[in-house]
Amino acid sequence: MSPLSHDSPIRHYSHCLPFGAQLTGVAPGKPHTRFRFWAPSCSAVQIVFETADGSAAASAPLDMTPSHNGWFEAQAPCAPGALYRYRIDGQQLVPDPASRFQPQGVHGPSQVVDARAFAWRHANWQGRPWEETVLYELHVGALGGYAGVMNRLPALAELGVTAIELMPLNDFPGERGWGYDVVLPYAPHAAYGTPDELKALIDAAHGHGLQVLLDVVYNHFGPDGNWLGQYAKPFFKAGKRTPWGDALDFERPEVRDFYSDNALYWLNEYRFDGLRLDAVHAIDNPDWLRELADHVRARVEPGRHVHLVLENEHNEANLLESHFTAQWNDDAHHTLHVMLTGESEGYYRAFAEHPIAQLARVLGEGFAYQGEPSPVHDGRPRGEPSAHLSPTSFVMFLQNHDQIGNRAFGDRLRTLANDDDALRAATALLLLSPQIPLLFMEEEYGSTQPFQFFTAFEGDLADAVREGRRREFKAFAAFTDATRREQIPDPNDVRTFENSSPPVQSPEQSSNAPLDGDRLDWMHFYKSALAVRARLLMPRLRHARALGATVLADDRHDGGGDGNTPRRAALIARWRLDDGEIYTIALNLGHECVRLERAPEGMVVFETPPRARDLTDNGVLPERACVAWLTGDVPDYALHHDAREVRREEPHA
Numbered sequence: 258m259s260p261l262s263h264d265s266p267i268r269h270y271s272h273c274l275p276f277g278a279q280l281t282g283v284a285p286g287k288p289h290t291r292f293r294f295w296a297p298s299c300s301a302v303q304i305v306f307e308t309a310d311g312s313a314a315a316s317a318p319l320d321m322t323p324s325h326n327g328w329f330e331a332q333a334p335c336a337p338g339a340l341y342r343y344r345i346d347g348q349q350l351v352p353d354p355a356s357r358f359q360p361q362g363v364h365g366p367s368q369v370v371d372a373r374a375f376a377w378r379h380a381n382w383q384g385r386p387w388e389e390t391v392l393y394e395l396h397v398g399a400l401g402g403y404a405g406v407m408n409r410l411p412a413l414a415e416l417g418v419t420a421i422e423l424m425p426l427n428d429f430p431g432e433r434g435w436g437y438d439v440v441l442p443y444a445p446h447a448a449y450g451t452p453d454e455l456k457a458l459i460d461a462a463h464g465h466g467l468q469v470l471l472d473v474v475y476n477h478f479g480p481d482g483n484w485l486g487q488y489a490k491p492f493f494k495a496g497k498r499t500p501w502g503d504a505l506d507f508e509r510p511e512v513r514d515f516y517s518d519n520a521l522y523w524l525n526e527y528r529f530d531g532l533r534l535d536a537v538h539a540i541d542n543p544d545w546l547r548e549l550a551d552h553v554r555a556r557v558e559p560g561r562h563v564h565l566v567l568e569n570e571h572n573e574a575n576l577l578e579s580h581f582t583a584q585w586n587d588d589a590h591h592t593l594h595v596m597l598t599g600e601s602e603g604y605y606r607a608f609a610e611h612p613i614a615q616l617a618r619v620l621g622e623g624f625a626y627q628g629e630p631s632p633v634h635d636g637r638p639r640g641e642p643s644a645h646l647s648p649t650s651f652v653m654f655l656q657n658h659d660q661i662g663n664r665a666f667g668d669r670l671r672t673l674a675n676d677d678d679a680l681r682a683a684t685a686l687l688l689l690s691p692q693i694p695l696l697f698m699e700e701e702y703g704s705t706q707p708f709q710f711f712t713a714f715e716g717d718l719a720d721a722v723r724e725g726r727r728r729e730f731k732a733f734a735a736f737t738d739a740t741r742r743e744q745i746p747d748p749n750d751v752r753t754f755e756n757s758s759p760p761v762q763s764p765e766q767s768s769n770a771p772l773d774g775d776r777l778d779w780m781h782f783y784k785s786a787l788a789v790r791a792r793l794l795m796p797r798l799r800h801a802r803a804l805g806a807t808v809l810a811d812d813r814h815d816g817g818g819d820g821n822t823p824r825r826a827a828l829i830a831r832w833r834l835d836d837g838e839i840y841t842i843a844l845n846l847g848h849e850c851v852r853l854e855r856a857p858e859g860m861v862v863f864e865t866p867p868r869a870r871d872l873t874d875n876g877v878l879p880e881r882a883c884v885a886w887l888t889g890d891v892p893d894y895a896l897h898h899d900a901r902e903v904r905r906e907e908p909h910a
Contacts, residue, residue, distance in 0.1 A: 268380035271372035272526040274518060277355030277443065278369045280337065288336035290369050294343055294353070295511055296488035297327025303344040304331055307366045318344060326511075327489070337371035343488075351484040355515075356428075356444045358452055363430050363440050363482035372526050375456045382463040384530045384562030385419060387582050388649050388798035390468065391688075391787060392695040393418040394657055397426065398433055399708075399754070400698065401761040403450040403458040408762065410465045416701055416780070417787025420468035422533060424658055426455065427474060430481040431713025433754045435658065436472070437501075437535065438479025438712070442519050459528055468530035470564065471523050475516045476539035477501040481718055499539040507542040517552045524557055531564030531582070538570040550580035566652060572624045572640030577650045583693055586651040588625035590660055592616040593683050596826050596846045597674040602733055607633045613811050613826040613846075620690065620830040620842075621806035623651050648691035648803055648832065655680075655687050656697040658708065665730050665745045667709030667757060669700075677703075678881035679846050681782060681865045685883035686844050688786035689863055691794065691801050691832050696783075699759050702772070703779030709746050711754040719749040782865075789863050793887060797834035804839070806830035809878065810851045827851040827878055838889040843878050851878045859888035 273279060275293065282289035296302050303318040321329035321343075335341070340360075342350040352359060356367035393413055400406050406421070413421065425436030428444040436446070445455050459469045477499050478485065485492045486503070492512055497504040506512055523529045537546060550565055557563050564582040577584060591605060592612040601609035608615055608625070615625040623643030631639040643650075654660075656670050674680050687694050699706060714722055727745050730736040736745075746753045772780065810825035827845035834840055841857040853876045861870040863885040872879050 266380050267376045267378065269373040269376060270526055270528060272518075272522045274355055274443075274522065275514070276518075277353050277357070278341070278367065280369065280371055281332075283337065283371055283373075288334060290333050290335050290339070292321065292331045292333065292341075292353075294321065294329045295327055296329055296343070296345060298490045299327075299329075299345045299488045301346055302329040302488075303347075304333065305342050305344050305350060306333075306335065307340040307342065309340065327491075335369055337369050337374065339369040340366040341369070342366050345488045349484070349487060351488065352441060354441065354443075354485060354489075356441050358447065359428050359441060359444045360447050362432075362447060363428050363444075367444070370452060372452075375453045377456070377460055377528065379460055379463040382528070383560050384564075385466075385468055386562055386799065387564050387693070388801075389419055389795050390564070390693050391417060391419045391790065392422050392470070392652065392693065393420065393698065394422045394424065394695055395698040396424045396435070396658065396708075396757075397449045398446075399758040401758075402448070403454045405761050407458050407461050410462055410467060414465040414467055416784055417791055418467065418696070420470055420530065421462060422470040422695070423472060425472045425474055425535070429479055431715075433751070434712045435662070435710065437474055438481070439474045440479045440482040442473070442475075442516070443522060456527060463528070468562075468564075469528075470531040470533055470566070471527075471529045472533045472535055473519070473523065474535045475505075475519075476536050477503070477505070481714060501539070505540070507540060507545045513545055513548065517549050520549060520553055521556055524553065524563055530562065531566060533566045533568065533585070535568055536570070537567050543573060543576060546576060547580050570639075572626055572643070574624065574627075574641040574643040574646060577643075577646055583650050583652050585657075585695075586619065586624070586653050586692065588615065589619045589651065589653045589692070590655065590657075592619060592625060593655060593686075593846075594660070594670070596823055597670065597676070597679055597683060600673075604633045607631050611811055613823070613828055614808050616844075617806035617808050617828045617830065619651075620692075620828070621803050623648070623803075644803070648801055649693055649798055651692045652695050653687055653690055653692040654695040654697070655683060656700055657695060658697065661697065661708045662710050662757075665733075665736065667707035667746075669705050669707065671703055672705050676881070678866060682844060682846060682881050682883040684782070685786055685863060685865050685885070686842060688783065689790055689794070689842060689883075689885050690830075691798055691803070691834075691840070694790075701780050701783040702776040704759075706757070706759060708757045709753050710748050711757060712748045713751075713754075714749055723747045723749060786863060789885070793862055794834075794840070797836055797838070797840075800835045801840075802833050804831040804833055809843075809853070810845070810847065812847065823847050825849050825851055829853070829857070831857075836889070838887060840888075841886045843873065843882075843884050845878045845880060845882045848880050850880055852876060853878050857886040859886040861885070862887050 279291045281291050302321045305318045306316055319331050319333055321331040324330050344350050353367040357370040358368045360368055397406055426445045427439040428441040428446050429438045432448040445452055462469045494504040494506040567581050567584040569584055591608040592615045595605050595608045595612040618625050623646050624640050626640040627642045628638050628640055630636045661667055727742045736742050807829050809827040812824040825847035829843045832840045845851050856873050864870050865883050869879050869882045869884050873884055
């Protein structure tokens, strides 16, 4: 999609919040703001206005009027930019839980924001259909804030990415962090830029034809900077905890509304094109998830493409039937990771026996676990039948923030696999499967730079996080030795963040570190596969259906080859596309050739390694290979080569 023109009508957007600080008048000399605060555990609340240096403003604290069910309300003649906090029961000062901005961080005052001040240039943008999506997950802070990400947009659009997915921006303590320790869900993190600078990034992405999705955390609050337990104890479910803290009580309408409005706020005021809901299995309330999806669908403008994506360990296929667009498919990642690395500890135990058979089920039916007992869930059943779902209901990935950053040293897959040919074959499957592909930042350059877990906690909490993380790995064979565990990077050390941050400029932009041959090869490989996807798959995916997958060879790891990849692990999968044509992918991640009963019908549209089709035409699938065929009329610009030939035959613009 070409960039949008800049002559669309200028628009201003605001989502009217039923709580927090909502401007109700901005006429010169007559600014007015309504404040609404839920504090059922308090008897009295005041608004205290502050100056930028942290001192109290000249005006006296404003008493809020108690209303029904624990609500407090007030009106004040204050303008955009005003700083305020709530004083609860005459003592503790706390930020607004629905603060639109915290210029001094989560421990500072909240700021009144005029959401309609930003002028959107691409107001005609309606998003893109989900089947056109190629996701690119990134960390805004690691790329230099909103301005740094904006600099990357042209290169991402040129690569073939159609959507960027931002790790959480909801305000968390400290300048750096992954964002999952959110404490103020409505305030974009100040260290990355202002609210208007975030909107400028989204507007610019839309101008390049890129969707923007946001990762949101609705399952817990972080351990530092959250005061809800002091003034709103019913927000939490008594006696129940998640792995990250006290569970939230989604049976309460105030809690449900707080997060439903948060979703609409990001989608309508910031014009995000979708949300990825983190770890919804920890919410443990499918009814509220359905309510949230219905709420969103009913209150975004007609005609907009808005996508809701789940991370859900429970593999609840029923949520994907009508309410949610797709789910991150951990099963796909785990099967491929086991075959590429030979790892079998932790959750990889559940995929260690016959990963190629599980991958065949993933390609043919969606989930690998559809109700079978899982060894990492104490033998309990996991998942629901998913074969009836569209392949686009699943987001496939080889790397993401979790699968890299939750490792002790943040190792990239290329470092772990140590087999570029096998990794290319798996990457071709990722980019050309009818499931929706997700890339992690810098993956397209074959990056080996780690992405480590980083925070900016202080004092006892910093010590607890550092030692707790090292304790986590004690059960793994490589870390039984205490000296080895001491080498795990300290999340709070600024060097951990710096080691995880790519150069602010992309390699295409940098004159100091231009693309070398290796990185150029990887980039062209991704670009060529995504060109095939854009031209041959995207237009035919809306109603595509899997026709099943067959295992061609399933030999376990035997120490042969490089010691990681299996001797033979091959399959063939087929899909019927919208126009009735048959699309076929054959994959072999082993280090021996595999017999094909007969070569699939149609034209080869992509192959790795080069000239793999010379063997497949004769009934042989080469080692470390991925080949894709399409029946019917294939345009003459279809590509059927890998990166090592792309530079001699660039795709047409």
